[in-house]
Amino acid sequence: MDQQLRVFVTVADRQNFSRAAAELHMTQPAVSQYIQSLEKTIGTKLLERSNKYVRLNKAGEIVYHHAREILGLHTRMQNLVDDLMNTPSGRLTIGSSYTYGEYVLPHVVARMREHYPAITPTITIHNSTVIAEQVANRQLDVGIVEGEYVDDKMCIEAFADDRMYMIVSPQHRLAQKEQVTLADLEAEAWIVREEGSGTREAAEKMFRQLQISPSRRMEFGSTQVIKESVEAGLGISLLSYWTFRKERKLGTLRTLKYPGTPVTRSFSLLTKTNEFPTKALDIFMDLIRHYLPEGTHA
Structure with a gap:
């Protein structure tokens, strides 16, 4: 049963019988046989097949979800036993x-x-x-x-603990200020991460705690893109010191001073x-x- 599930998960992940067979070091007919055997055991078709694609149907999605968990438990069990001996x-x-x-x-x-x-x-x-x-x-x-x-x-x-700082380009107007004001921060374009990101969560928490209401926001899905954008003068951002410590040493990014910062998470x-x-x-x-x-x- 474990091998049937392993073959099924690989086919679902690769969406192709030939690629799954190559990854598993098996022949394509052997892969098809394992899938047919599993479908017979479950009692229904699990895959929608055509000349162009292989996709999970509704039953396949259920089996796939639980198969991943079963295979993970099997691997973990084997690792635990191996740990006792090696x-x-x-x-x-x-x-x-x-x-x-x-x-x-x-x-x-x-x-x-x-x-x-x-x-x-x-x-x-x-x-x-x-x-x-x-x-x-x-x-x-x-x-x-x-x-x-x-x-x-x-x-x-x-x-x-991670300390997070407001960062700007050295050429930015705020970089020359000893300490920025609330009006300064609200007038700037803020570059933030996407929803679900811990960095975005920290930025939103800081806005609430310091009562900052940015007039403009841009949402980017990459910290590297945010750093490049700040360096280019596109706006300001809040990032972990771990992410920009090299740029700070090189002098391509600067931190801003404002009461309540750096933010700790x-x-x-x-x-x-x-x-x-x-x-x-x-x-x-x-x-x-x-x-x-x-x-x-x-």
Whole structure:
């Protein structure tokens, strides 16, 4: 049954029998046979097929959702048993929000790989909302999210504080001011992240707390694009110091001084409640707790 589910999930992900067969190192007729056998066991067709595509039907969507969870549980069970007999090894699925995932996590993973080369990490970067959903659905072993997160079904552990600053181009008119005013901030175009992002959540919280009502906003889905846009003089933004510390050293971005800033938020580790952690997960989480990025103070 596990092999049937594995083949089914691969076909659904690749939307093609030939590509699934190549990935699974199987023949295409063998893949088709596994799918037919699974459909016979379930009692209904699971895929809509044509010469151009392979898609899940309604029943297929239900089976796909649960198949991913079953396969994840099987892998986790095997890893736990292996842990009892061997040194830390195996696959570790890590999810992270953009800020930590793009600017800090690679250094943590590099350190883990240096000392524990038998652990194979797979990394997913997305906004905090999506990462939390994937941990809840057991698509990820552990997630790293920004800001305030509450869920009774999750173990939530704050492990680091992040300081966020208002940033501008050195050529911006506000860059020359010792301290900006509320009127200055409200008159500027603010560049913010998309809904669901922890950085967007922090910006909205700051607007409320400092009673800032921006007259213009632009929403971008990438921190890198926001930095480039601020450097180009398109507007101002609120970003984690971890994301722009290189630009600050180079002098291509500056921070603004305003009462109530920098804004502080937390990064948290998310895992499923009542899960047995593997040695690989324990090692990763311990590294995360003790890792302090260089130059975290502005």
